[in-house]
Amino acid sequence: MLQLFQSLPRLFEYIAAYNGPDRSFHLADRQALTCLLSFFFGILCGRTWIANWFGGTTTRMWLFVGTMVQALCTAAAALAVWQSHSPKIAQHSNEPAWKDVLTFVGMGFVSFSMGLQGAMARHLNTPYGTTGMFFPSLL
Secondary structure, X not given: XXXXXXXXXXXXXXXXXXXXXXXXXXXXXXXXXXXXXXXXXXXHHHHHHHHHHOOHHHOOHHHHHHHHHHHHHHHHHHHHHHHHOOOOOOOOOOOOOOOOHHHHXXXXXXXXXXXXXHHHHHHHOOHHHXXXXXXXXXX
């Protein structure tokens, strides 16, 4: 979210080299938006779909299904990043390593899984299992 907040002033900032404001949507901003939207969608699914469709929070079925969905999302993220054949580390410090569609899909699946895990931890009423949005935005 911090990356997105940093991109807003860039829209209005005057850059002399470009003779005007930089109105482009940078790759790091796109990555941050992908992670943020996937994280919020994971929270939404955890709060509504998993908890209500599988017996509510009074049974353990929602916990099992939610954990399996998290495992599948994490495995899908690993497969997507693996199949992208992108480098693990950026070659230059000013350019992100993950640029193609499959790495964005991988970031989306990881962020979705973390949002779902945070919503499930909230249902369990434990602060130790909650996650933040900080980690996926660093990928």
